[in-house]
Amino acid sequence: MVGKLFCQKERKGYLDRKGVKVAKFMNNMPGADWANLFYSRHKGLLTERLCENIKRSRAAVSSEIINKYFDNLQESLENVEPGSIINYDETCFVDDPGRKKVIVKRKTRHPERIIDSTKTSTSVMFAASGDGQLLPPFIVYKSEHLYDTWLANGPKGARYGRNTSGWFD
Known part of the structure; x- marks a missing residue:
């Protein structure tokens, strides 16, 4: 079972990146039996x-970039009322996420696999102000047209849009 979890290319790639050559593996590629025994x-x-x-562009954000942002945040928010501070987050719902099982250390909360493309998506943006007010969601469909049936029975006050990517621009 575990042998199916690691594709041969990934197993071989790990050894090659580490510069390790294992003579008993054909072309430096461990087999399914080895993977099952290792897991056991x-x-x-x-x-x-x-x-x-996650996309490659998100994986490329470094800790230095994130730390610099938070270093400057306090100065940027001086004399700003909490109701004027809006925090928002986008989430994307896909019809086929293509997730795979992977083996990771126990207690790993969010194992990730970097991919180059995704399937059809619908994006939703949620927002709240610093004084606790929750704003209505904004929903973007991947479509050429916005159909009335997509607007019916949605969250109260929700706003809707569409574009060819299904992403926020």
Whole structure:
């Protein structure tokens, strides 16, 4: 079972990146038996989880960029009323996320797999102000047209849009 979790290319790629050559592996590629035995030996440290897909552009954000943002945040918010501070977050619902099981250390909360593309998506933006007011959601469909049936029975006060990508621009 575990042999199916790691594709041969990923197993081989790990060894090649580490510069390790294992003579008993054909073309430096461990087989399914080896993967199953490895998993059995390390059951206390490893577990099977579904990974989360993220785009390469998100994976490329460094801790230095994030730290610089928070270093400047306090200065930027001086003399700003909490009701004027809006925090928003976008989430994307896809029709086929293509998630796979991966083996990771126990207690890993969000295992990720970097991918180059996603399937059809509907994006929703949620927002709240610093004084606790929740704003209506904004929903963007991936479509050429916005159909009336998509607007019926949605969240109270919700706003709707559409574009060819299904993403916020």
